[in-house]
Amino acid sequence: MANILDGIKLSKQIKQEIKDEVIQYVNQGYRRPHLLALLVGENAASVTYVNNKIKDCQAVGFKSSLVKLKNTITEEGLLKEVGKLNETDGLDGFIVQLPLPKHINQERIITAINPDKDVDGFHPVNFGKMALGIESFLPATPYGIMEMLSRYKISTEGKQVVVIGRSRIVGRPMSILLSRKGNPGDATVTLVHSKTVDIPKHTRNADIIITALGVPQFLKADMIKQGSVIIDVGITKVEDFTSEKGYYLSGDVDFPEVSPKASWITPVPGGVGPMTRAMLLKNTLFAYSKEIKKQNK
Numbered sequence: 001m002a003n004i005l006d007g008i009k010l011s012k013q014i015k016q017e018i019k020d021e022v023i024q025y026v027n028q029g030y031r032r033p034h035l036l037a038l039l040v041g042e043n044a045a046s047v048t049y050v051n052n053k054i055k056d057c058q059a060v061g062f063k064s065s066l067v068k069l070k071n072t073i074t075e076e077g078l079l080k081e082v083g084k085l086n087e088t089d090g091l092d093g094f095i096v097q098l099p100l101p102k103h104i105n106q107e108r109i110i111t112a113i114n115p116d117k118d119v120d121g122f123h124p125v126n127f128g129k130m131a132l133g134i135e136s137f138l139p140a141t142p143y144g145i146m147e148m149l150s151r152y153k154i155s156t157e158g159k160q161v162v163v164i165g166r167s168r169i170v171g172r173p174m175s176i177l178l179s180r181k182g183n184p185g186d187a188t189v190t191l192v193h194s195k196t197v198d199i200p201k202h203t204r205n206a207d208i209i210i211t212a213l214g215v216p217q218f219l220k221a222d223m224i225k226q227g228s229v230i231i232d233v234g235i236t237k238v239e240d241f242t243s244e245k246g247y248y249l250s251g252d253v254d255f256p257e258v259s260p261k262a263s264w265i266t267p268v269p270g271g272v273g274p275m276t277r278a279m280l281l282k283n284t285l286f287a288y289s290k291e292i293k294k295q296n297k
């Protein structure tokens with residue numbers, strides 16, 4: 001039976017470390033770090049995620065703000081809001097919660113964010129730095145997975161890693177981070193996606209599989225090698241009228257089938273998700289500390 005990679009336990013530890021650092025700054029007379037979330041529309045999952053980000057800020061002693069905008073806002077209107085936030089003093093970082101409504105060009109919005117305040121690490125400048133191994137904000141989900149591998153001392157050096165899904169916020173940056181020099185890193189990475197012929201051929205060879213597909217129970221036991229490490233980024237709401245909530249959350253991994261064959265595995269919920277939340281705080285603290293250092297020069 002696999003060991004559990006416990007994202008809840010680890011994220012609590014990371015949040016405590018962040019809180020301790022904030023206390024040190026405050027005791028030296030500095031202001032608190034400030035994170036703002038911009039939410040467009042009322043997508044239920046996005047509302048939950050953004051509210052959780054605000055709660056996380058409160059838990060570690062950050063100042064937080066939430067700007068809610070109507071679903072009907074134009075792209076130009078949203079660009080204006082982003083422009084204002086770029087210029088707001090004392091705001092260390094902000095995020096634009098994704099997905100955005102269909103009529104808004106996501107790339108245009110992300111590219112308008114000041115890279116120094118882009119604590120999601122999505123701006124092309126930060127993505128480029130990430131790819132080149134230059135210190136920058138890292139996208140929170142892949143960053144959380146790197147931190148998880150590091151803190152559980154799971155070596156990736158020389159390992160065959162298969163990343164399933166090539167999204168801009170998870171799969172693609174994940175594949176880059178693991179192929180970079182360093183630890184975690186130094187892995188031989190294969191990025192598979194919807195056009196890949198024979199995904200199981202690749203996953204059966206993998207020492208580590210990171211799946212970010214959004215297809216419930218996609219990864220079955222016969223698709224993995226004995227003893228592999230399984231990291232599940234998928235979260236899909238599956239209707240279930242027998243449960244109290246009317247749904248349950250499913251990852252991309254068929255957990256009951258796969259876990260007896262794996263060495264380590266993340267649960268869903270309670271695996272990668274809480275790590276994503278913790279790493280956004282870490283990026284914000286990084287933005288803040290850079291700002292404080294600049295002011296002291």
Ligand SMILES: Nc1nc2c(c(=O)[nH]1)N[C@@H](CN(C=O)c1ccc(C(=O)N[C@@H](CCC(=O)O)C(=O)O)cc1)CN2
Binds near residue numbers: 140268270273274276
């Ligand atoms: N601007 C951004 N938008 C989006 C990001 C992002 O990093 N930045 N990632 C996702 C959503 N997301 C954070 O925003 C996120 C998703 C899920 C979780 C999480 O903690 N999941 C829990 C289960 C939560 C539940 O009960 O519904 C878990 O896995 O245990 C955190 C963050 C897309 N948009």
Ligand SMILES: [Mg+2]
Binds near residue numbers: 007266268270271274
């Ligand atoms: Mg999870």
